[in-house]
Structures are given as C-alpha cells and as structure tokens.
Amino acid sequence: xxxxxxxxxxxxxxxxxxxxxxxxxxxxxxxxxxxxxxxxxxxxxxxxxxxxxxxxxxxxxxxxxxxxxxxxxxxxxxxxxxxxxxxxxxxxxxxxxxxxxxxxxxxxxxxxxxxxxxxxxxxxxxxxxxxxxxxxxxxxxxxxxxxxxxxxxxxxxxxxxxxxxxxxxxxxxxxxxxxxxxxxxxxxxxxxxxxxxxxxxxxxxxxxxxxxxxxxxxxxxxxxxxxxxxxxxxxxxxxxxxxxxxxxxxxxxxxxxxxxxxxxxxxxxxxxxxxxxxxxxxxxxxxxxxxxxxxxxxxxxxxxxxxxxxxxxxxxxxxxxxxxxxxxxxxxxxxxxxxxxxxxxxxx
Numbered sequence: 001x002x003x004x005x006x007x008x009x010x011x012x013x014x015x016x017x018x019x020x021x022x023x024x025x026x027x028x029x030x031x032x033x034x035x036x037x038x039x040x041x042x043x044x045x046x047x048x049x050x051x052x053x054x055x056x057x058x059x060x061x062x063x064x065x066x067x068x069x070x071x072x073x074x075x076x077x078x079x080x081x082x083x084x085x086x087x088x089x090x091x092x093x094x095x096x097x098x099x100x101x102x103x104x105x106x107x108x109x110x111x112x113x114x115x116x117x118x119x120x121x122x123x124x125x126x127x128x129x130x131x132x133x134x135x136x137x138x139x140x141x142x143x144x145x146x147x148x149x150x151x152x153x154x155x156x157x158x159x160x161x162x163x164x165x166x167x168x169x170x171x172x173x174x175x176x177x178x179x180x181x182x183x184x185x186x187x188x189x190x191x192x193x194x195x196x197x198x199x200x201x202x203x204x205x206x207x208x209x210x211x212x213x214x215x216x217x218x219x220x221x222x223x224x225x226x227x228x229x230x231x232x233x234x235x236x237x238x239x240x241x242x243x244x245x246x247x248x249x250x251x252x253x254x255x256x257x258x259x260x261x262x263x264x265x266x267x268x269x270x271x272x273x274x275x276x277x278x279x280x281x282x283x284x285x286x287x288x289x290x291x292x293x294x295x296x297x298x299x300x301x302x303x304x305x306x307x308x309x310x311x312x313x314x315x316x317x318x319x320x321x322x323x324x325x326x327x328x329x330x331x332x333x334x335x336x337x338x339x340x341x342x343x344x345x346x347x348x
Contacts, residue, residue: 001043001325004307007205008230009178011125013046013084015300016325017234019311020047024054024065026256026313033073035318040082042322048208048234048309050088050130051115052097056261060096064118071120086126086206086234087115088182091133102133105162112175127170128180128208133159138183138210140267140348142217160195168201180206180234186221193229204231208309211235213244213280213295213337214273214347226304235299238308241265243277244295256313268348276344283340287333293324298337301329 002015018039023032036047052058053066067087074080089111090097101107112127131138134156137145150156170176179202181189189204196203207226211218211233218226218233226233239245241258243265253260263269284291299308312318 004232004305006126006178006180007232007305008203009205011084011178011205013307014044015307016044016296016321017046017048017086017307017309018044019236019309020049020066020070021053021055022311022313023049023069024062025056026054026261029069029072031315032069033076034315035312036070036073036083037077038315038318038322040079042325045082046084046086046307048086048236049119050090050128051111051118052088052090052130056258058096063096064114067115067118071118074120080121084125085119085121086128086180086208087119087124088128088130088208091129091131102159103129103163104159105166108163108166109170112170116175123175123177125177126180126206127167127176127178128182128206129184131183132181132185132188134188136183137185137217157191157195160191161198164192164195164199164201168199171202176202178202178205180204180208182208182234182236184209186225189222189225189229189231204229206232206234208234208236210237211299211306212238212240213298213341214240214268214276214344216341216345223302223304230305232305232307233302234307234309236309238299238310239292239295240273240277241268243268243273244280244291246277246281246291248274249277249281270348272344273347276340276347279340279343280337283333283336286336287330289327289329289333290320290324292320293327294329294333296321296324297327297329298334301334 003012004015005012049066052063092102134150167179181204192204209218247254259265281291284294296308299306310321
C-alpha cells in the first residue's frame with residue numbers, strides 16, 4: 001500500500017482511507033471491527049469518522065455510536081497506535097448535535113473531549129470541522145448558493161481567531177495532532193490558514209469535500225489552493241454512494257443498499273446521473289478495468305493531493321475494493337474520462 005502525508009503535518013497515512021459512517025446502522029459492530037482488522041492487514045491504517053455518525057439515517061439516539069464502535073476496537077485490540085483516526089465537530093447545520101449552536105471557542109474543547117471518550121483514546125490525529133458556520137454550497141446547495149445570507153466578514157473572522165486559540169491549546173496539550181475542514185470553500189480555507197499563521201496555530205492540513213467522477217466542484221479554485229498550500233483532499237463519496245460501482249445500472253436496486261434506504265440519494269438521483277454512469281461504466285469496460293477500481297484510482301490520478309475515503313457496508317465490498325488498490329489507469333482511459341466529463345460536467 002502506497003503512503004502519503006496529510007498536508008504539511010508529517011503525519012503519514014495509507015493512500016486509501018476507510019470511511020466508517022455506516023458503523024452502527026448498516027454495518028454491525030462485529031463486522032465493523034472485522035473491517036478495521038482487514039484494512040490494517042492490507043495496509044490501510046487511516047480511518048475517518050464523526051461525532052454525528054452513523055448515518056443512513058442519522059438519528060438523535062445513535063449520534064456518537066460510530067465513534068463508540070471504533071473506541072471498543074481500540075480497547076479490545078490494543079492497536080490504537082497502529083491507526084490514524086480523523087473525526088469531526090458538527091456545526092449548526094446538523095440538527096441532531098447541539099442544535100442551533102455554531103462551532104465556537106465555547107464548543108470545541110468539550111466536543112473534542114466527548115469524541116476522545118467515545119473513541120477511548122487520549123488524542124485524535126486529525127480534528128475536522130464538519131461544516132462552516134456561515135453555511136456551505138456542498139450537498140447540492142451550490143444550485144441556490146447566496147453568500148449574502150452569511151454573517152458579516154468581521155463576525156466570521158473573529159470566530160476563526162477565537163477558535164484557533166483553542167485549537168492551538170488542544171494541540172499543545174496533545175489532544176489533537178492536526179486540523180482539517182470539511183464542506184468548506186477556498187475563501188474559508190484561506191482565512192483559516194491566515195488565522196493559524198497569526199498565532200502559530202495548526203494550519204489547515206486537509207479538506208474533506210465530496211469528490212468523484214460525478215461531483216467535481218473541487219477541480220478549480222480548491223484544486224489550486226490544495227496544490228499551493230499543501231492541503232490534502234479527503235474525497236468523500238468517491239463512489240458516489242454506489243453509483244460508480246455499477247450496482248444501480250439498468251434499474252437495479254439491491255436490498256440494503258443506500259438507494260433502497262433513500263431513493264433520492266441525497267439529491268443525487270436523476271436520469272442525467274444514470275446516463276453519466278453508463279458512459280463511465282463503458283469506459284471501464286473498454287479498458288477491462290473494474291468500474292469501482294477505476295473510480296477510486298481516478299481520484300488518486302488528480303493533479304492535487306487526494307486520498308479517497310471509501311465506505312464498505314459489508315466485508316465482501318471491502319474485499320472487492322482491496323483488489324483494486326494497485327490498479328494503474330492508462331493515459332488513454334484518463335483522456336476518455338476527460339472527454340466524458342465535458343458531456344456531463346455537473347450530473348447532480
């Protein structure tokens with residue numbers, strides 16, 4: 001398994017990250033622990049979670065359950081030092097966790113300490129903010145995005161400065177090693193980087209945004225920022241919630257799949273998406289490469305630092321993904337993907 005680093009932190013991780021958002025709902029605890037063990041065996045030592053997980057669906061009574069499952073693995077295995085754990089602080093956009101509360105200097109310490117307790121660890125390697133307080137254009141909100149609804153620039157920057165002081169303290173205390181963002185923008189990231197520079201706080205090391213063959217909002221401003229500022233993209237939904245595995249082709253709807261639980265697929269479902277999937281699937285078939293493997297390896301071929309976060313509801317899915325970690329995509333395939341993208345630049 002090839003390895004990389006998170007931004008400028010020097011924290012070394014596998015080039016693939018195991019997503020855990022279904023641990024506790026679609027993925028029972030015993031299966032979740034088996035997935036962590038198998039991933040480690042295959043060289044994947046990077047896990048991503050969040051205080052609001054599990055999902056599908058998100059329920060107030062299960063908030064934090066995924067972290068608890070990982071914490072139980074930590075306690076049982078004694079291998080906490082063998083894995084790199086990333087978790088997240090929910091913002092006011094998440095109605096199930098501290099409803100109505102922004103991420104602030106008053107919430108960060110207690111929220112992190114809650115995650116540490118559930119994870120049964122003294123520290124997290126990467127602490128991320130799940131959404132910016134000012135709102136986000138992720139999750140299809142780009143279609144109606146209106147920055148005029150955001151707080152004033154002064155309010156935003158003052159909040160960042162206050163929060164950065166707390167983050168600096170938490171790093172000094174050894175409770176977190178690095179800082180990252182999620183569902184944020186180039187403007188937001190640069191201001192967090194400026195806030196860190198002013199007080200020698202933890203600079204933004206990673207950005208966890210949706211990114212796949214079907215969702216390429218990251219390709220311009222954020223790509224440029226990632227390149228120059230060494231911000232590693234942690235690409236969530238690189239398989240587009242299963243679309244890019246081919247499991248939904250020709251109207252198929254597997255039992256227990258994401259689409260069987262929520263037909264709208266978080267706003268992704270449409271005939272246009274089905275057409276784009278068919279086009280990309282035919283490219284994979286043309287070159288004799290498994291569709292899932294092509295979709296994941298494509299993220300690693302991008303001109304900015306990227307780590308795909310893959311989710312595997314079952315151990316069988318995990319095994320299939322592991323078979324493709326060393327697949328190489330020929331230049332001709334990448335050219336065909338670029339041409340296909342021009343036909344479907346924003347499928348959802």
